[in-house]
Amino acid sequence: MARITSIFSLRNLFVLSLALNVSLILRVVYVSEKHGPFGFPTENKRAPLMADTSETEPEADQRTRLFLPTSSSSVTAPSEVEDDGKRIINLDHGDPTMYEKYWQKMGEKTTIVIPGWQSMSYFSDVKNLCWFLEPEFAKQVVRLHKVVGNAQTEGRHIVVGTGSSQLFLAALFALSPTNGSEPMSVVSASPYYSSYPSMTDYQKSGLYKWAGDAQSFNKPGPYIELVTSPNNPDGFARHSMVNRTGGILVHDLAYYWPQYTPISYQADHDLTLFTVSKTTGHAGIRIGWALVKDVEIAKRMTKFIELNTIGVSKDSQLRAAKVLKVVADSCEQSGSSEYTESFFEFNYHLMAQRWQQLREAVNASGVFSLPGFPPAYCNFHGHILEPQPAFAWLRCENNTEDCESYLRGHKILARGGRHFGVEPNYVRVSMLDRDDNFGAFLKRLSMFQS
Ligand SMILES: Cc1ncc(COP(=O)(O)O)c(C=O)c1O
Secondary structure, rough: OHHHHHHHHHHHHHHHHHHHHHHHHHHHHHHHHOHHHHOOOOOOOOOOOOOOOOOOOOOOOOOOOOOOOOOOOOOOOHHHOOOOOOOEEEEEOOOOHHHHHHHHHHHHHHHOOOOOOOOOOOOOOOOOOOOOOOHHHHHHHHHHHHHHHHHHOOOOOOEEEHHHHHHHHHHHHHOOOOOOOOOOEEEEEEOOHHHHHHHHOOOOOEEEEEEEHHHHHHOOEEEEEEEEEOOOOOOOOOOOOOOOOEEEHHHHEOOOOOOOOOOOEEOOOOEEEEHHHHHHOOOOOOOOOEEEEEEEHHHHHOOOOOOHHHHHHHHHHHHHHHHHHHHHHHHHOEOOEEEOOOHHHHHHHHHHHHHHHHHHHHHHOEEEOOOOOOEEEOOOEEEEEEOOOOHHHHHHHEOOOOOHHHHOOEEEEEHHHHHOOOOOEEEEEEOOHHHHHHHHHHHHHHHOOO
16 A cells, blocks of 8 residues: 555656646746746837937047056957857847856855755844844955945945845835835836836836836926946946935946946945846856945845845855955955956956957947947046946947847847837947857957948
8 A cells, every 4th residue: 555655656746747847848948939038028029118218429439548457368359259140149138157257267266165054044143134144245245345445334234135136126115105105106217227117017016116217207206216327228327317306216336346337436325236246247146235224224125035035045145255255355465476466457357358349340330339438537446447338338320220120130139228218229238248259249240331
């Protein structure tokens, strides 16, 4: 009898596992065919335009002589890349695989070993308001901000999240009144990060609601404004755009690091979001952090994460702590035999080379244009530098109305302006992909002629 039961349950298990696997495969095929990875649409459908655009003209290209840190980094020249014109070049996502090169060079420096008996409890630090925050991760966050000088951590509570995406939702939850007569408006100036509208509205919360472009927002009453600086997608430094007081600001400083932009001030905001995804390139670890001034807001954000995922992976926090430690070490010991240059110097140089190559390819094509950025003094590098954003914000100049489709016709996948609340003659291209893919993109651009 016992044997029959065990055979029966084994058979059941086998059938169940087969069914689960088949449905998983079908789901992956369905999702990737229809939406692509991460649910981004691969079909040629347009997202509805969120708001009228009142985008200013990009400034004229400024070709100032700038400091470039010496570096052992180098970019593959387009001539070295094989491209038969048939390969699909996907630069739609901001997947920061460019950084693999640096971390490969670092070898075992960031390797950690977690014994099976470690990191088992739900709790990390019961005395901390954010009880699932690993003390070592918090320590390295504070240390890195001090070394870089990009954000004030004193008088702030650190809330850790599963990526800054979870903290974004936690912030909306914490900042919206629970007894409001209607949902709190959430706005951001276009072009805004394409995920903001869908992340805000996908759960149809009664607490908050996406209300579009901050520049045309004029509804009376409270609102939350998302300020992304440097901005995704266009790379410009930003400040609040709603022309009145009374709003609550959430500063998304995912890209406020010295490889992307001059560190010209120490951020001192009420609520600031950061993420290892764009700081070090470790998007897969899924760790972000918020610096929060108000204790009650920090408590509510912590509550949201408690209700949502009962905390944040300890393994991920420990790994992120190790990575941030190595980055801070590389800054403090830059020029030593251990670290010939800092993480930020190495990757600043890589980005500078990529931007130079891209500008040359774009100018030669006569089909596209790129914004120019005003140089500024960087407190970290100690020189005047030009911003070199994580995304290129291309504009089609050949009377092409739909730049995304135009590029798609050349087998280049990038995200069109409508996703960011502006006209479709703009397109966002990731600058953070692997050398091979980025090189293929430059090579493909060289085939464009006006
Ligand atoms: C401006 C901005 N904020 C937040 C995120 C999400 O970061 P995370 O990977 O930490 O969820 C991104 C990712 O592209 C981003 O561009």
